[in-house]
Amino acid sequence: MSDVAARFRRARKPRILAVHPGAELYGSDRVLLESVAGFVADDMDVTVVLPADGPLVVALRDAGARVEIAPTLVLRKSLVSLRGIPALIGQSVLGAVHAWRAISRFRPDAIYVSTVTIPLWPVIARLRRTRVMSHVHEAESSASATVLRLLYLPHRAAHAVVVNSEFSRGVIASVDPDLGERSVVVYNGVAGPAAPSAARESLTGDIRLAYLGRLSPRKGPDLVVDAVIALRGDGLPVRADLIGAVFSGYEWFEDDLRETIAAHGLRDTVALTGFHSDVWPFLDAADIIVIPSRSDEPFGNTAVEGVLARRPVIVSDTSGLREAAAGFDSAVTVPADDAAAIAAAVRRIADEWPAMRDAAERSAEDAATRLSPERYRRELVGRMNALLAPRG
Incomplete structure (x- = not known):
């Protein structure tokens, strides 16, 4: 347990509500899994809200977290169009209601929002006076400045912003200098194979x-x-x-x-x-x-x-x-x-x-x-503990 955590830990475990836009096991899904594993290892009580079932659910439960499946607005290209507007409105209302109810039910000390594609949560967390951390995994410099500003705008409500690279921070800063300045780089932790083998000595055959x-x-x-x-x-x-x-x-x-x-x-x-x-x-x-x-x-x-x-x-x-x-x-x-x-x-x-x-x-x-998972967990948990620390 970190020094900050030991100094400020309450009588009960801090409650963390983590929110993520998918349930597979690709890049950002695995990063969420490492984040949750780090929180649990630091004696935090973690619940994860996902929009659907999938292989990530089992992995999260194995890591010691509870998982709830609930409607969540996830920004997809199909929604950001004239044809998608009705669905966007409907999913926004439904997602906001479930987010509000989840905060009431779990009463988290902090909310961890994984990726910018779930824009409602930072805003609702602020409205509920709950500390919130946004973790930005997306950065497309080719997108228009207007699109990027709208994408990052809800995350101005976050009390802490973590990004996964200097490139990501640069893209944010190009359209929102204040948010870019507040963003902190924590490189992903990537787990390697249990028993790695060397490449073959000579390339015979194919x-x-x-x-x-x-x-x-x-x-x-x-x-x-x-x-x-x-x-x-x-x-x-x-x-x-x-x-x-x-x-x-x-x-x-x-x-x-x-x-x-x-x-x-x-x-x-x-x-x-x-x-x-x-x-x-x-x-x-x-x-x-x-x-x-x-x-x-x-x-x-x-x-x-x-x-x-x-x-x-x-x-x-x-x-x-x-x-x-x-x-x-x-x-x-x-x-x-x-x-x-x-x-x-x-x-x-x-x-x-x-x-x-x-x-x-x-x-x-x-x-x-x-780029070890241990280094990643240590840095991210440190950021979360700083967010949880009593404010003077």
């Missing part, structure tokens, strides 16, 4: 690539497929696993991927594995991890997972991905949206395999310290 993330246009798994096509066309034997699933409404993108794979005779070469909560067996079987996002990423959890897997990593040279991969000799950056550059990076890594293999070992050790 070179095995792995993509990790959602199957969506912005994440760029199609670029990996295009790189495989180009490399095999040049005579380099490569294969790839695409580890992840589509978000609801993007089934067409998976269909397009499958059509491309079939059209080039790659059904036995490129595998769509679907979502797996345990990705380490797939990364362990790979030689090179590819994280080819086209769009801004606030941070790069998947890139760090590739580093922790003791494999060379190819990442788009953009936004938070660049920040997450910085300082790791095993990370090779390429221009975003460039399959030819990915193919060239694969060739370079293959040509320099002994050196890249050694770099992957060093980088994994560095990442396990710099």
Whole structure:
């Protein structure tokens, strides 16, 4: 228990109400899980409100939290349109009612709002005179200034704002300097495999690539497929696993991927594995991890997972991905949206395999310290305890 916590701890455990927009186990979901685990380990009583059931529910309960499923307004692109306005209004009213009732029922000492896509909670927490922390996981510098201002506006109500990268803080500051000034960077904590294995000593046979993330246009798994096509066309034997699933409404993108794979005779070469909560067996079987996002990423959890897997990593040279991969000799950056550059990076890594293999070992050790879950929990819990401390 921290010194601040020991000094200000009340007779009962502090009650934390955490709110999150999903129930899967992708990047921000895993960050929420680490946050909750840190609060519980620091002797806090944690309840988590989610809008739906999913694999995150079991993980949260295993971490020692209670979970409630309740209607919550989650900002989606489908709602921010003329056609989506009726649904936006209806979900706003329903979400506000349930948020108000949840605060009355749980009487939290603080509310932890995970991501900016659930905008009602900071405002309602303020109205209920409850301390609130917003944790910003999103940053899209390509969005218009008006959209960004509206997105961040509700989080001006937060008493504390945590962001996951300097890039995220910079995007906030570009449209709201005061909120950017108040924001504090706490880099994500990324757990590595229980028993990491070294990359194979020589690349005999097929070179095995792995993509990790959602199957969506912005994440760029199609670029990996295009790189495989180009490399095999040049005579380099490569294969790839695409580890992840589509978000609801993007089934067409998976269909397009499958059509491309079939059209080039790659059904036995490129595998769509679907979502797996345990990705380490797939990364362990790979030689090179590819994280080819086209769009801004606030941070790069998947890139760090590739580093922790003791494999060379190819990442788009953009936004938070660049920040997450910085300082790791095993990370090779390429221009975003460039399959030819990915193919060239694969060739370079293959040509320099002994050196890249050694770099992957060093980088994994560095990442396990710099971006450990323990460091993340310590920093975030410290921020929460400061928020809970009596105010003079």
